[in-house]
Amino acid sequence: MKGMYPGLPSFVQRRGIVSSVPPLHLIRTRKRITDQVLLEKPYGGVRLKAVVLFRLAKNYLRFFKEGMGSVWTNYKDLRSEIYSRNLFLVVNGLAANDLATGDAKDQKLYVKNSTVPQVVDELATAVSCLENSGSLDLGREQIKISRAQFQTMLRTRGDILKLPLFALLFALLEEFSLPLYYIFPSLMPFTCVFPAFMKSYYGKSIKAQRKLKELRKGRGFDEIAVQNPFTMTEEELRSVCDLIKVGTPFSNVGRLRIQLLQKYKELIVDTHLLLRDGGVDKLDRLELFFTCLDRGLMDWEQILSQLEDHEKTLYESLDEASMRERLRVHLERFGKRGYNVGIVGLF
Structure with a gap:
């Protein structure tokens, strides 16, 4: 990658090492741990259960430490490699290498943690304008961030x-903090969403997907896909927002429409950067899974079934080929003229 894009900051080159998604690949099943313990020493009864529980706890702690470490490392990387480098976007026709003169038309929008919403607005406008002109040849001189950086900015901002x-609760309670996180999943940073807690963390998403199937039953793909945040019924709006975790329980309908519009802009930018930076085939299994999840493209009934599997972990159960094909088809449809945020959750 370094040879392919020599002008990119070193931060980009580390995306394969430090992730902005939960490290699901670290999880081991109870059965696998039990089998490993029995291979090492033929324990039995209470002692076997105690050893297995101890190793399970160690596995969980490793997962959470990795997740917390990723948040902190990502944040430091963003500050040192992105936010402090004066990377900026084209505003009012200002060329990428021009110097600001102080005039309003020469204003630069610098990429900072506090400007992420404005960054999304500007990038979405740029991509949409190019799409309308029949060209999507937006080079790195105009958009100086990679898809990995863009997603890290979005995810780390809340985490x-x-x-x-x-971290405080984890340090004080360690493994005894697990029940607390299960009851209050919103306490967890995204990178620390443990597979066993997904049913709780994504509880509203699971219910929303079931509701959307009912609401969209008997309607054609085109009829659903062209809907925007302001043409959806309140019921469908809330279901779509819950499916992809947009808004809060306190958001009123008007606020939800604006928040869903902002999310759609993020998806516009993400789609462009994803295709520009190598496409679906360049995503590893974890990023592929959470990219599909972010667009409502995963079947939650299937995920819940996989979470109940005692032989395999969720990471091992994911059908990578199916996810790639589903995302590929979605991206092809996403750029079709007339389709809007209604396409979320359609697969």
Whole structure:
């Protein structure tokens, strides 16, 4: 990758090492741990259960430590490699290498943690304009961030706020903090969403997917896909927002429409950067899974079934070929003229 894009910051080159998604690949099943313990020493009865529980706890702690470490490392990387480098976007026709003169038309929008919503707005506008002109040849001089950086910015922005309390509770309670996180999943940073807690963390998403199937029953793909945040019924709007975790329980209908519009802009930018930076085939299994999840493209009934599997972990159970094909088809449809955020959750 370094040879392919020599002008990119070193931060980009580390995306394969430090992730902004939960490290599901670290999880081991109870059965696998039990089998390993029995291979090492033929324990039995209470002692076997105690050893297995101890190793399970160690596995869980490793998962959470990795997740917390990723949030902090990602945040430091963003500060040192992105936010402090004066990377900026084209505003009012200002060329990428021009210097600001102080005039309003020469204003630069610098990429900072506080400007992420504005960054999304500007990038979405740029991509949409190019799409309308029949060209999507937006080079790195105009958009100076990679898809990995863009996603890390979006994910870390919320996670860094949750990290202090989560880390404090984890340090004080260690494995005894697990029941607390299960009851209050919103306390967890995204990178620390443990597979066993997914049913709780994504509880509203699971219910929303079932509800959307009922609401969209008997309607054609095109009829659903062209809907925007302001043409959806309130019931469908809330279901779509819950499916992809947009808004809060306190958001009113008007606020939800604006928040869903902002999410759609994020998806516009993400789609462009994903295709520009190598496409679906360049995503590893974890990133592929959470990219599909972010667009409502995963069947929650199937995921819940996989979570109940005692032989395999969720990571091992994921059908990578199926996810790639589903995401590939979605991206092809996403760019079709007339389709809007209604395409979320359609597969």
